[in-house]
Amino acid sequence: MIHLKNISKRFGKQTVLHDISVEIAPNQITGLLGPSGSGKTTLIKCLMGMEKYDAGLITINDVTVPNRKLLNKIGYMAQSDSLYHDLTGKENIELFAHMYGKRISKKHTQAILDLVQLDQDKHKLVEHYSGGMKRRLSLAITFIHQPEFLILDEPTVGIDPVLKMNIWEQLHALKESSTLFITTHIMDEAMKCDQLLLMKNQRIAASGSPQEILETYGVSDIDQVFLKLEGEK
Amino acid sequence: MRTLFIIKRICKQVLRDKRTLALLFLAPIFVITLLNYIFPDPDDEVTIATVHVDPDIISVLEENQVIVQEETDIDPKAYLEAGHANGVLEEKDGEWTLTIVNDNPINEGPILQKSTQAVMEHNINELVDHIDEAVTKMNEFSAGIEDVLTQLPPEMQPDLDTAPDLQTDTELGIEEEALTVDYVYGDDRYSFFNIINPILVSFFVFFFVFLIAGMAMLKERSSGTLEKLLSTPIRKSELVFGYLFGYGIFAVLQTAVIILFSIYILDMEVAGSIIDMFIINILLSFVALGLGLLLSTFVRSEFQMMQFIPLIIVPQIFFSGMLKIESMEEWLQWLAPFMPLYHAGNAMLDVVLKGFQLSEITASLLILVLFIVIFVTLNILGLRRYRKV
Known part of the structure; x- marks a missing residue:
């Protein structure tokens, strides 16, 4: 279980997160939705222990963040691809696997390569990969150690529709064993999440399942929720 | 791990x-x-043009692996700029003038050093010659006195040894180099x-x-x-x-x-x-x-x-x-x-x-x-x- 209690964060005089309290439900996909600059990435970095929060408390399985050992249970994918371009796809997977201190069996590596359909290109240097291939490889690396939590910052940016469908299917399959926390600013993807957190002006403006949110605001798509929120202000 | x-x-x-x-x-x-x-390699050849320079100096320069070109009437500046030599050494009334291009201090080192050494050696030699001469003259002088003394009546002859050890001291080490350079670390090939x-x-x-x-x-x-x-x-x-x-x-x-x-x-x-x-x-x-x-x-x-x-x-x-x-x-x-x-x-x-x-x-x-x-x-x-x- 991930708990965020009264989290605030400021960079100098600028408030980036304002009094955020959230519980992230296990074995579900929780989507963090909001326009660019609303503080999504900062929230994720606080969750990972990469950024310090000024006030409040974050716990994962009752362990206070930041905690290095906790990272064993988390798979993280940043917005950028974060791959070694001068290594092959397979070498990238193996390197990060070793960072979790696990001897990953050949079978497991192979299964993951098959899952993201990179088996044929595993011996190619990543610098020769297409954008979509890099994204898939990044995704594969996040669940190499079968983490309990997956924290993905905009996982489907720059991916073609077919592959996007494919990835969402995989995410839903991962739900069985993991809790997923995903940021996005693409509204139609929001509908695929089980739970939604709408972020606006450094705080959580609305939360619930997509259907609940649509009903509360009496609108037919998520875009209109944001327009309504804008109007309220 | x-x-x-x-x-x-x-x-x-x-x-x-x-x-x-x-x-x-x-x-x-x-x-x-x-x-x-x-x-530059210290073993590199250095050429010096000389104008009316004492042959003694020339021979010292040559001993130091300097190529000497004896000239009589040249304009040092034009001569050097034409690249005929690395330096021009002139002697006039016992004064020496060394002309160098000085466009590269690293290159000028050996010329300056070798010319100075040659002139110094020459001067020291000359000094030694002068001392020699003085000693010889003194010897002649004391010999003259002895002559005079011997002509005096025996009772007036003083019991003096008028010819002191002068003769033995005139042998100075002229043949040796005037200046020997000792290196604490390394040697002159550095x-x-x-x-x-x-x-x-x-x-x-x-x-x-x-x-x-x-x-x-x-x-x-x-x-x-x-x-x-x-x-x-x-x-x-x-x-x-x-x-x-x-x-x-x-x-x-x-x-x-x-x-x-x-x-x-x-x-x-x-x-x-x-x-x-x-x-x-x-x-x-x-x-x-x-x-x-x-x-x-x-x-x-x-x-x-x-x-x-x-x-x-x-x-x-x-x-x-x-x-x-x-x-x-x-x-x-x-x-x-x-x-x-x-x-x-x-x-x-x-x-x-x-x-x-x-x-x-x-x-x-x-x-x-x-x-x-x-x-x-x-x-x-x-x-x-x-x-x-």
């Missing part, structure tokens, strides 16, 4: 990057070789290269390792892989040591290549032990690694990394032992101990030129170790920027 995999990864990356490999191994060899041939090469070896080790470590870490930061690595449970110290030893392997290899090349191909003479040279430079390369990794924290692009070269690297050359620290302004001297290259450069001079033993350079080595400890600690702390634990 994780450190080991980071090291393995760095080796793979460097070996695949042919340009970096070339920069590490070929560039220093290229520059050191160039320098070896750029500085060129400028011999003296600056040990420092250059250290400088290249420092410079190239600094550059490559800094650039690599910068790439790791900007590509997001550093953040990704720190999202795994790796310890910050494991990561820093992985970097240190991963690039350290190449730094050690580079040091070995530069040292062995200087000694066996360029004939650098080492008075001390080669192993001591290795110890100094390997420690220095780790200092450079630590510093490079650290400074990459403060830059956003390769260009900004380059900006550190005039700021961090170049000033260290001045303090590396090529120039005398003692003759600098006092407030500058104070800076020297803060420069890693000051300690390494001077330790290298001690080992290579003066033949110092390991026990005599321990202080410098300990300071280098201290630099490493400081930089490694700062690097580990610096990673807090990416992860708070």
